[in-house]
Amino acid sequence: MAYSSWFQCIEPSCGERYDVFEVVYRCRKCGELLEVVHDEAELRKTSAAEWKTRFDSRIRSNEWPFGSGVWCRKEMVLPQLRDENVVSMFEGASNLLWAERFGKQLGLDELWVKQCGNSHTGSFKDLGMTVLVSVVKEMRARGKDIPAVACASTGDTSAALAAYCAAAGIPAIVLLPRNKVSLAQLVQPISNGAIVLSLDTDFDGCMRTVQELTERENIYLANSMNSLRIEGQKTVGMEIVQQSDWKVPDTIVIPGGNLGNVSALGKGFLLMESLGMVKKRPRIVVAQAENANPLYLAWRNGFRSFEPVQAKTTLASAIQIGNPVSYRKAVRTLQEFDGIVEQASEEELADASARADRTGMFNCPHTGVALAALIKLRERGVVRSGEHVVVISTAHGLKFADQKAAYHQKKIEGIASRYANQPIELPNDLGKVRDALRRAIEETAEAREAESRAAGAAS
Numbered sequence: 001m002a003y004s005s006w007f008q009c010i011e012p013s014c015g016e017r018y019d020v021f022e023v024v025y026r027c028r029k030c031g032e033l034l035e036v037v038h039d040e041a042e043l044r045k046t047s048a049a050e051w052k053t054r055f056d057s058r059i060r061s062n063e064w065p066f067g068s069g070v071w072c073r074k075e076m077v078l079p080q081l082r083d084e085n086v087v088s089m090f091e092g093a094s095n096l097l098w099a100e101r102f103g104k105q106l107g108l109d110e111l112w113v114k115q116c117g118n119s120h121t122g123s124f125k126d127l128g129m130t131v132l133v134s135v136v137k138e139m140r141a142r143g144k145d146i147p148a149v150a151c152a153s154t155g156d157t158s159a160a161l162a163a164y165c166a167a168a169g170i171p172a173i174v175l176l177p178r179n180k181v182s183l184a185q186l187v188q189p190i191s192n193g194a195i196v197l198s199l200d201t202d203f204d205g206c207m208r209t210v211q212e213l214t215e216r217e218n219i220y221l222a223n224s225m226n227s228l229r230i231e232g233q234k235t236v237g238m239e240i241v242q243q244s245d246w247k248v249p250d251t252i253v254i255p256g257g258n259l260g261n262v263s264a265l266g267k268g269f270l271l272m273e274s275l276g277m278v279k280k281r282p283r284i285v286v287a288q289a290e291n292a293n294p295l296y297l298a299w300r301n302g303f304r305s306f307e308p309v310q311a312k313t314t315l316a317s318a319i320q321i322g323n324p325v326s327y328r329k330a331v332r333t334l335q336e337f338d339g340i341v342e343q344a345s346e347e348e349l350a351d352a353s354a355r356a357d358r359t360g361m362f363n364c365p366h367t368g369v370a371l372a373a374l375i376k377l378r379e380r381g382v383v384r385s386g387e388h389v390v391v392i393s394t395a396h397g398l399k400f401a402d403q404k405a406a407y408h409q410k411k412i413e414g415i416a417s418r419y420a421n422q423p424i425e426l427p428n429d430l431g432k433v434r435d436a437l438r439r440a441i442e443e444t445a446e447a448r449e450a451e452s453r454a455a456g457a458a459s
């Protein structure tokens, strides 16, 4: 069958189309963002039941590249790509964790956390980068002169770009602001052999330079206005439904910064709906850090106007963005999915993350923002007990070990660290060890009792 897809301008009155193997990031006629559109009539020739069976038989299988959570849906992601040009590291197919104990604390029997950070480079950025780098490989194979791929990012995007390019043998360029990124953020692109430029500027300065560079040279731009990444990221919602025996959750909570990921989530659901694979839509909640909350502010005024904000420092560094590139796409998604935007203070996000960790998770601060938003929505009764809720966890907690340690050491300014857990320092003396353990075990038992009382009140 001749499945096909193309880039299309998101402005309905324009609708200009471009080939998916063309180097184009924004509409050349009107300057708006592009999105990948699929020939749905062709996809509809296969029944919904057949698609489900096909995805189920492929995911996690050894039939390369279809075992990947992205490429098991290749016909709906980028059908024209030749299989030999797929650059996959078995992304997606991540655990949908039943947060049984934490859910009970919130009066939710059906709380699930989609662990997108359990991935090759430790964040959901792998879902999009596999598509982008595969397209670059295909374009190079077709003779296009693309000597390298570049991005400006301090964190997860550069890690994903560096890894996928290294796997494909394509040079990657990462622009970082000198002395403004942590060792953890630097070490992934360094290890993967990317060309790492450390510039005397801030993140916005790196962004301007990479955009100018990619306009003038043949270097391909991998930043988040590139809509190929959305095609990979849209599989997260498809995968959540697949892992829920094809049932659609009532509510999905997702942290948002540049807002590409929330629009991707919605896009995956709309495609499934159009193909008859799902019959209802989840409500989508975007969670923002109060220190970088332009979408929250716009939502509060009914999207009548949008003002970029000066983002303040937040522990949730990947969403410290004041002027999100994908604002328009995100608004469209929120309007289509009965959306809500909620925000979380630094203390709320750190406490929510630590509190959930105590039930066995190991959350990144962005997941903390989403969990804090959920807690607030439960307290206000907006999310009701009995709802089937999924929280999207965007990165692995180990990427943020420093700040998690600082929380437990009560070293984060302005945060009381209510859920801190500190090592008990003692001489190596059996009597003292036993006394300390007796006290600690009693305290744990008291805490468990308080928890079950609170859970009773919550439901």
Ligand SMILES: *Cc1c(COP(=O)(O)O)cnc(C)c1O
Pocket (backbone or CB within 6 Å): 123, 124, 125, 155, 156, 157, 224, 255, 256, 257, 258, 259, 260, 261, 262, 318, 319, 364, 366, 394, 395
């Ligand atoms: C990129 C990123 C986000 C934000 O995604 P957007 O598409 O920019 O809204 C959230 N969490 C983590 C860990 C990320 O890397």
Ligand SMILES: [Zn+2]
Pocket (backbone or CB within 6 Å): 009, 010, 011, 014, 015, 016, 027, 028, 029, 030, 031, 032
């Ligand atoms: Zn246009």
